[in-house]
Amino acid sequence: MSVAIENFVKAIYKNGKHDDNDTKPGNIAKKLGISNAAATDMAKSLANKNLINYEKYKALELTEEGEKLALKVIRKHRLWEAFLYKTLEMSLHEIHREAEFLEHETSDFLADKISEYLGNPKFDPHGDPIPNADGEITTKDNSTTLSKTKEGKSYIISRLMSDDKEFFDFCAQNGLKYGNKIFVSKQFSKNKMTQININSNTILLNEDFTKIIYVNEIQ
Incomplete structure (x- = not known):
């Protein structure tokens, strides 16, 4: 398979796993940095290869074969x-x-x-x-986003779902690492911010971060 095809099915799979994304051609185009027309043409082509199900104006769905290819690349x-x-x-x-x-x-x-x-x-x-x-x-994934955690509870960081350099630089500087323990000291629901304690430091995070940091509660 070509790089373009592998990236396309991978994008459909990953977008489909995100709560705030869907798999319409326009969203896949945005993720891959291509035009909407190019995404639609690719979708039609891959439908002919039995890798996706395509219907005009509808979200794209991977076939069993398409999901197998996506998971192999991932x-x-x-x-x-x-x-x-x-x-x-x-x-x-x-x-x-x-x-x-x-x-x-x-x-x-x-x-x-x-x-x-x-x-x-x-x-x-x-x-x-x-x-x-x-x-x-x-x-099995039983994690939740940091934005949905409860005050006064301790959690283990289970996933950092991003590909942004600034986000990862911030995480590295503040000890926000897969497997590390944090304590949620305050949820500012009106302002959509979360205050946490980690390594004796207090950090205030906005929703841009708390929606892509996943955690598991420590029982």
């Missing part, structure tokens, strides 16, 4: 992120940027070798689940 991407983070100690933004290129040049054989070398990880350094060799995500 597996390679997230394995590369885990490998680069562990072996080269690259930043969260850097590993995402490089994995965007490497995912398309990686054979299934090499992906399996990387997974074996890393101990077959279930999650990448952002907290995103890594599909197995059969294209299945075997982990």
